Amino acid sequence: MGKQVTEMLKGTLEGVVLAILSDRPAYGYEITAWLRDQGFTDIAEGTIYALLVRVERRGLVDVEKVPSEKGPPRKVYSLNAQGREYLEEFWKTWTFLAERLEQLRKGGR
């Protein structure tokens, strides 16, 4: 994929990461690896870290530093109540957009 997916990710990537965290806590490196595995081959490492810092500042996630056997300590993020609320909103917005797009695709306006 190229630039197209990059632009489309703006705004959705955040929801994607929060959705991942809604399943269970995770840390940056892990999230990046998982996304790559899912086909998001272009997602830059730095992007995820920056995003995590952002959602933390906004109070959507809680953080815990956990030592790793294989390297420096991990920052494990978990979705808190506010984050879950925000994720709800995200899914609503996404649904709205997806419905409009789907309608456009089949039959046009």
Add this chain to the structure above:
Amino acid sequence: MGKQVTEMLKGTLEGVVLAILSDRPAYGYEITAWLRDQGFTDIAEGTIYALLVRVERRGLVDVEKVPSEKGPPRKVYSLNAQGREYLEEFWKTWTFLAERLEQLRKGGR
């Protein structure tokens, strides 16, 4: 809707507009009005015009100036061959993203 949809529109709005044009030619004012009608209440007028200029510069659309009875001349845009190709790509990217998101929503990873 609020800021969330604004961010999510980045990258997709372009596809939306091209999809509209794939049905039949249209001009900026008309497109804006139609989008508002479809629930995209936050879309700014200027945004559509800027987007149209962009896709024109990229050679995805052809333009024709058509006099209007009700105001200044309209710039009517129509999707050309290159634009159709690009729209194809857009739908592929969109499908990829939508599938990942849908999977995330139900059942998580």
Add this chain to the structure above:
DNA sequence: TGAGCTACTTGGTGTTGCTAGATACCGGTA
């Protein structure tokens, strides 16, 4: 004359993801 709708343009702002490089901890190997 002026209000209101139609129609397009432009300059500045904020958010977001990418690039590229740096830092740091650890195990294995030459």
Add this chain to the structure above:
DNA sequence: TACCGGTATCTAGCAACACCAAGTAGCTCA
């Protein structure tokens, strides 16, 4: 010991995109 690769995070600078605000311009009708 010295170095390399994998793990793990952070940062500064950049480009793209949508928004905001204001302006220009043509037309109709009171």
